[in-house]
Amino acid sequence: MADTTQYTDLLYEERDGIATITINRPAKYNAFRGQTCDELIHAFNRAGWNKAIGVIVLTGAGTKAFCTGGDQSAHEGSYDGKGTVGLPMEALHSIIRSVPQPVIAKVRGYAIGGGNVLATLCDLTLAGESAQFGQVGPKMGSIDPGFGTAYLSRIVGEKKAREIWYLCRRYTAREAEAMGLVNKVVPDDQLDAEVEAWCREIVERSPTAIAIAKRSFNADSDNIAGIGALGMQALKLFYDSDESKEGVASFLEKRKPDFRKFYK
Numbered sequence: 383m384a385d386t387t388q389y390t391d392l393l394y395e396e397r398d399g400i401a402t403i404t405i406n407r408p409a410k411y412n413a414f415r416g417q418t419c420d421e422l423i424h425a426f427n428r429a430g431w432n433k434a435i436g437v438i439v440l441t442g443a444g445t446k447a448f449c450t451g452g453d454q455s456a457h458e459g460s461y462d463g464k465g466t467v468g469l470p471m472e473a474l475h476s477i478i479r480s481v482p483q484p485v486i487a488k489v490r491g492y493a494i495g496g497g498n499v500l501a502t503l504c505d506l507t508l509a510g511e512s513a514q515f516g517q518v519g520p521k522m523g524s525i526d527p528g529f530g531t532a533y534l535s536r537i538v539g540e541k542k543a544r545e546i547w548y549l550c551r552r553y554t555a556r557e558a559e560a561m562g563l564v565n566k567v568v569p570d571d572q573l574d575a576e577v578e579a580w581c582r583e584i585v586e587r588s589p590t591a592i593a594i595a596k597r598s599f600n601a602d603s604d605n606i607a608g609i610g611a612l613g614m615q616a617l618k619l620f621y622d623s624d625e626s627k628e629g630v631a632s633f634l635e636k637r638k639p640d641f642r643k644f645y646k
């Protein structure tokens with residue numbers, strides 16, 4: 383029987399072998415809360431195990447952002463959902479990797495924090511010229527202790543990954559393309575057509591060959607899931623600290639964080 387689930391935080395569409403999952407929280411720059419993650423996991427399972435689907439597109443509603451990571455207004459020590467830190471991040475990252483189809487990140491505007499991690503984890507990333515990529519953890523009292531750090535370094539190299547995390551700078555779509563984080567950049571008004579063209583090519587290919595290729599690419603980095611699970615326990619302890627809470631409070635109060643007081 384066809385799955386007709388309706389989502390609160392997502393839009394979901396299946397058309398001609400292409401499933402499109404859109405995070406639909408534009409007022410929050412498509413930041414995810416617990417419910418968003420639960421719905422994303424459901425939607426990836428729905429598309430991933432549908433044999434009529436050959437490719438999955440992940441994107442964000444509106445023009446401002448692909449996704450800006452965890453919703454800071456739903457973050458008081460822990461976030462508001464399931465899992466060690468109140469967001470089922472391990473399950474979400476895992477399903478993007480374990481669905482047999484390629485997942486394409488279609489990025490306009492900000493791919494920041496956990497949003498950049500989602501784009502990084504997707505098999506392919508296509509970006510409009512407005513896209514901006516970056517990590518914010520050390521500015522916000524957070525860190526991704528798994529794929530967002532260790533897997534990122536496999537894509538952009540150790541030095542660049544460390545720069546991205548330690549300095550929390552933002553990178554243009556062209557800079558991200560140059561460092562291998564993005565497959566192709568096009569003007570924003572051509573992005574939908576470009577993504578459609580890549581999807582059309584993929585759905586002409588053998589789905590079994592692609593599924594085996596994807597699992598083969600994944601095999602080399604699957605151990606990072608174990609590192610992430612371990613790190614999540616440390617992250618929970620960090621989230622309960624005044625140092626982490628300073629990051630969240632400073633964002634919500636629209637001021638610069640004062641982390642110098644935590645240098646001992």
Ligand SMILES: CC(C)(COP(=O)(O)OP(=O)(O)OC[C@H]1O[C@@H](n2cnc3c(N)ncnc32)[C@H](O)[C@@H]1OP(=O)(O)O)[C@@H](O)C(=O)NCCC(=O)NCCSC(=O)c1cc(O)c2ccccc2c1O
Pocket residue numbers: 409410411413450451452453454455467469471492494495496497499518519522524525526527528530617633
């Ligand atoms: C994204 C920004 C750089 C944009 O800055 P700009 O100045 O252009 O716009 P505003 O700051 O005014 O934002 C506009 C509007 O959107 C709201 N908003 C944006 N992002 C968020 C967000 N993440 N949560 C909640 N709300 C958001 C903002 O408040 C404004 O609303 P108004 O009503 O005031 O108009 C900048 O917004 C920015 O830096 N945003 C925060 C990014 C962030 O901190 N992300 C979370 C990082 S942590 C994370 O994602 C994460 C957490 C985990 O626990 C993990 C665990 C395990 C693995 C991974 C994890 C993970 O990745």
